[in-house]
Amino acid sequence: MKLSYMRRDTGNALADAYLRGDDAALSLYSYGALSPEVARRRVDELDARRAGGRAGLVAAIRGYMQAVTGVSAGARELLRQLEDPRAVAVVTGQQAGLFTGPLYTVYKAASAAAQARRLGEQLGRPVVPVFWVAAEDHDFDEVASAWYVCGTGEIGRAVLRERPALRAPVGLHAVSGAEMERLLEELTLHLPDGMYRADVLAAVRDAHAATDNMADFFARLMAIWLGDIPMLFVNPLIRPIRALTRTAFVGVLRDPVTFRDAALQGASRVAALGYDPQVEVHQRHSLLYLIDDGKRSPLDFDPASPDRFTLRGARRQFTREELEERLERAPEDFSAGVLFRPVVQDFLLPVVGYVGGAAEIAYHGMMAGIFAAAGRRTPPLALRARALAVPRPAGRAMQKYSIRIPEVLACDPVSDWLRDKTEPTVQSVMEELEGAVERMMRERAPFFAAIDPTLAHAVKRTEQAMRGDLGRLHVRVDRALRLRHEQDVRAISALCAWLLPNAQEQERTLSPLSLICKYGTEWIAELAKMDPPPWDDMAVVEW
Numbered sequence: 103m104k105l106s107y108m109r110r111d112t113g114n115a116l117a118d119a120y121l122r123g124d125d126a127a128l129s130l131y132s133y134g135a136l137s138p139e140v141a142r143r144r145v146d147e148l149d150a151r152r153a154g155g156r157a158g159l160v161a162a163i164r165g166y167m168q169a170v171t172g173v174s175a176g177a178r179e180l181l182r183q184l185e186d187p188r189a190v191a192v193v194t195g196q197q198a199g200l201f202t203g204p205l206y207t208v209y210k211a212a213s214a215a216a217q218a219r220r221l222g223e224q225l226g227r228p229v230v231p232v233f234w235v236a237a238e239d240h241d242f243d244e245v246a247s248a249w250y251v252c253g254t255g256e257i258g259r260a261v262l263r264e265r266p267a268l269r270a271p272v273g274l275h276a277v278s279g280a281e282m283e284r285l286l287e288e289l290t291l292h293l294p295d296g297m298y299r300a301d302v303l304a305a306v307r308d309a310h311a312a313t314d315n316m317a318d319f320f321a322r323l324m325a326i327w328l329g330d331i332p333m334l335f336v337n338p339l340i341r342p343i344r345a346l347t348r349t350a351f352v353g354v355l356r357d358p359v360t361f362r363d364a365a366l367q368g369a370s371r372v373a374a375l376g377y378d379p380q381v382e383v384h385q386r387h388s389l390l391y392l393i394d395d396g397k398r399s400p401l402d403f404d405p406a407s408p409d410r411f412t413l414r415g416a417r418r419q420f421t422r423e424e425l426e427e428r429l430e431r432a433p434e435d436f437s438a439g440v441l442f443r444p445v446v447q448d449f450l451l452p453v454v455g456y457v458g459g460a461a462e463i464a465y466h467g468m469m470a471g472i473f474a475a476a477g478r479r480t481p482p483l484a485l486r487a488r489a490l491a492v493p494r495p496a497g498r499a500m501q502k503y504s505i506r507i508p509e510v511l512a513c514d515p516v517s518d519w520l521r522d523k524t525e526p527t528v529q530s531v532m533e534e535l536e537g538a539v540e541r542m543m544r545e546r547a548p549f550f551a552a553i554d555p556t557l558a559h560a561v562k563r564t565e566q567a568m569r570g571d572l573g574r575l576h577v578r579v580d581r582a583l584r585l586r587h588e589q590d591v592r593a594i595s596a597l598c599a600w601l602l603p604n605a606q607e608q609e610r611t612l613s614p615l616s617l618i619c620k621y622g623t624e625w626i627a628e629l630a631k632m633d634p635p636p637w638d639d640m641a642v643v644e645w
Contacts, residue, residue: 103621103624103625103628103643103644103645104643104644104645105628105632105641105642105643105644106641106642106644107635107639107640107641107642108490108507108508108639108640108642109638109639109640110488110638110639110640111638112459112460112485112488112637112638113460114460114461114463114464115377115378116130116372116375116377116378116380116463116464116467117460117461117463117464117485118460118638119377120134120135120463120464120467120483121135121463121485121637121638122637122638123135126375127375127377127467129375130368130371130372130375130467130468130470131466131467131470131480131483132470132473132479132480132481133479133480133481133482133483134482135482135483135484135485135637136217136221136454136455136456136457136482136483136484137482138220138221138224138225140455140482141221141224141225141454141455141482142225144190144454144455144481144482145190145225145227145454147479148190148452148453148454149188152187152452155185155187156184156185156186156187156189157185158342158346159184159346159450159451160181160184160185161342162340162342162343162346163181163184163334163335163336163343164181165342166335166336166337166340166342166343167334167335170312170313170318170321170322170335170337171321171322171324171325171335172322172325174325174330174332176330176331176332176333177332177333177334179332180230180231180332180333180334181334183228183230184228184230184334186227186228188227188228189227189228189229189230189452190221190225190227190228190229190230190452190453190454191218191229191230191231191232191451191452191453191454192214192217192218192221192229192230192231192232192453192454192455192456192457192484193214193231193232193233193234193447193451193453193455193456193457193481194210194211194213194214194231194232194233194234194456194457194458194486195210195233195234195235195236195447196210196233196235196236197236197239197244197245197272198235198236198237198245198272198273198316198317198319198320198321199244199245199248199320199613200245200246200247200248200260200262200316200613201248201260201306201323201613201614201615202320202323202324202327202613202614203245203248203320203613204609204610204611204612204613205489205491205608205609205610205612205613205614205617206459206486206488206609206610207324207614208324208327208328208614208626209486209487209488209489209609209629210233210457210458210459210486210487211231211233211324211328211331211333211630212328212331212487212626212627212629212630213457213484213485213486213487213629213630213634214231214232214233214333214457215231215328215331215332215333215630216487216629216630216631216632216633216634217229217231217455217457217484217634218230218231219630220633220634221454221455229454230334231332231333231334232333232334232335232336232451233321233324233333233334233335233336234336234338234447235273235317235320235321235335235336235337235338236273236338236443237271237272237273237274237316237317237320237337237338237339238271238273238338238339238391238393238398238437238438238443239271239272239273240269240270240271240272240397240398241272242262242265242266242270242272242275244272245272245316246261246262246265247259247260247261247262248260248613248615249603249604249611249612249613250289250292250293250612250613250615250616251294251596251599251600251603251612251616252292252293252294253292253293253294253295254292254596255495255592255593255595255596255599256595256596256599257599257603257604258288258292260285260288260289262277262281262285263281263284264277264278264281267396267397268397269397269398269399270396270397270398271339271393271398271437272316272317273315273316273317273320273337273339274315274316274317274339274396275315275316276314276315276316277310277316277319279310282306282307282310285306286303286306286307289302289303289306289615290303293615293616293619294616294619294620295619295620296619296620296621297620297621297622298618298619298620298621298622298623299619301618301622302615302618302619305323305326305327306323308322308326309322309323309326317337317339318337321335321337327614327618327623327626328623328626328627328630329623329624329626329627330627331626331627331630336450336451338437338438338446339434339437340434341432341433341434343450344433344434344436345433346449346450347433347446347449347450348429348430348433349449350438350442350445350446350449350476351390351429351433351436351438351446352426352429353475353476354388354389354390354442355388355390355411355422355425355426355429356422357408357475358388358389358403358408358411359403359405359408360475361388361389361442361472361475361476362383362385362386362387362388362389362403363471364471364472364474364475365381365383365389365441365468365471365472366383366385367471368383368441368467368468368469368470368471368472369381369382369383369468371467371468372464372467372468377464377467379465379468380461380464380465380467380468381440381441381465381468383441384400384402385405386402386403386404386405386414387400387401387402387414387439388400388401388402388403388411389438389439389441389442389472390436390437390438390439390442391436391437391438391439392413392425392435392436392437393434393435393436393437394413394416394418394435398437399413399414399415399416400413400414400415400439401413401414401425402414409421409422409423410422411425440465441465441468441469441472442472444456444466444469444473444480444481445469445472445473445476445478448473448476448478448481449476449478453481454481454482455481455482455483455484456481456482456483456484457483457484457485457486458483458484458485458486459485459486460485462483463483463485466480466483484634485637487629487634487635487641488609488639488640488641489609489629489640489641489642489643490507490511490601490608490609490640490641490642490643491600491608491617491625491643492507492600492601492642492643492644492645493600493617493620493621493645494620494645495596495597495600496596496597496600496601497644497645499593499594499596499597500597502593503515503519503590503593503594503597505519505594505597507601507642510597510598510601510602511601511602514598515594515597515598516584516591516594516595516598517580519590519594520580520583520584520587520591523583523586523587524583528576528579528580528583532572532575532576532579535572536569536572539565539568539569539572540565543561543564543565543568546561547561600612600616614626620645621645625643625645629641629643
């Protein structure tokens with residue numbers, strides 16, 4: 103395995119500005135980007151507010167992991183470290199997607215592990231990486247499929263057909279045995295050959311057999327993919343975890359107006375600096391959700407009487423006292439929206455830093471007031487590792503066809519390669535014909551107008567028809583060229599399937615399935631062992 107780096111911004115204007123230290127952008131946050139120096143300042147804050155022991159927290163995480171992911175030697179050591187009142191945590195997380203979702207999910211975990219190791223060395227105190235399984239979200243379509251590269255070099259997609267009830271938290275959805283067998287049969291047929299193909303299929307089967315919902319299936323498979331990378335997993339939907347964060351929810355129930363106003367002001371501040379707010383704020387939303395009768399619905403408040411709440415889309419109403427009683431009795435029924443989830447994490451864990459993607463960094467820019475309303479400050483943020491994995495077949499294709507990575511990421515390599523297969527090029531001939539049609543019709547338009555001015559419309563329609571015919575001819579010519587060079591087109595298309603699947607970023611589209619089939623998980627471990635690179639560097643992993 104060869105590791106190199108290429109310069110590449112995230113493309114999110116606010117996140118890029120924060121990460122490079124732009125003063126205006128930094129004004130939206132409590133701290134600059136996570137570094138040893140920033141972490142020392144954050145640790146002083148955490149030490150100042152330290153209260154009570156960690157026994158309940160450690161017991162809750164240990165109990166969950168013993169039941170779901172298993173407790174490796176590395177995780178056992180992390181739990182021991184977390185018992186130390188001086189211990190702090192680097193937190194990351196992701197929705198519970200099928201087969202762990204896109205590649206960037208494992209990159210987040212590797213980044214959190216790398217940051218924790220580096221900060222532990224720099225701070226001289228225990229720093230543990232924690233993965234927050236975002237099991238509460240109810241958008242099933244976001245997590246119900248996984249893309250992979252087939253053995254043929256084409257893109258395949260595994261899709262869950264059985265759906266949960268509308269608005270049910272995806273983490274609670276149970277994937278049936280029949281559904282999983284269908285997916286395993288599909289993967290058996292289509293996954294690429296590789297030394298670890300049987301291991302991948304066995305891991306999926308094991309993770310499903312040992313769990314009964316999407317969140318736990320995700321967590322167990324993540325633990326398998328991470329191997330020896332030590333990591334603690336938190337599922338916020340389970341009672342022992344949610345019970346430890348009651349105080350965060352009580353604060354909102356008692357003063358929803360302040361938290362709503364803080365969210366609105368956060369959006370206004372972001373917009374005032376010329377950036378797009380990442381999250382829309384509803385005027386009546388308390389920033390909380392309630393899981394009622396299996397459905398997760400926004401918990402709205404009455405502006406005229408803020409101690410009365412309503413489930414949006416339903417007729418159920420609650421007083422603040424009723425909700426506080428329910429929170430005490432069934433804390434797992436309460437769920438945080440995207441703008442309040444980091445606050446809940448901060449109540450549960452001693453968060454020295456959060457590792458996220460560009461969008462997560464950007465929406466933290468809306469949260470300073472929300473954290474302040476809760477008596478806290480937004481944590482320092484770090485960009486997760488970004489990586490482009492280049493398997494051997496893709497590398498050989500690039501070498502054979504003289505295609506470089508930036509060219510793959512910036513354009514359509516198949517069309518570019520075909521462009522040079524004719525002299526003159528097809529594009530130049532088509533542009534010549536289109537220009538000739540436009541020129542000819544423009545020159546002859548007065549001739550027809552002199553005969554009858556009403557013919558102008560007919561002339562225009564004729565020109566449009568000729569352009570349409572030329573467009574269809576262009577398509578047929580392109581198809582004929584692709585057939586003539588079918589073998590080469592297939593090879594270049596396979597290269598694109600790996601590096602730019604569906605014309606989208608690899609790490610945001612492909613699941614880990616295909617790469618782990620071919621190369622196992624050691625390359626993920628290598629990412630976790632390396633010091634975090636500069637934020638604008640993307641790793642290129644080649645085999």
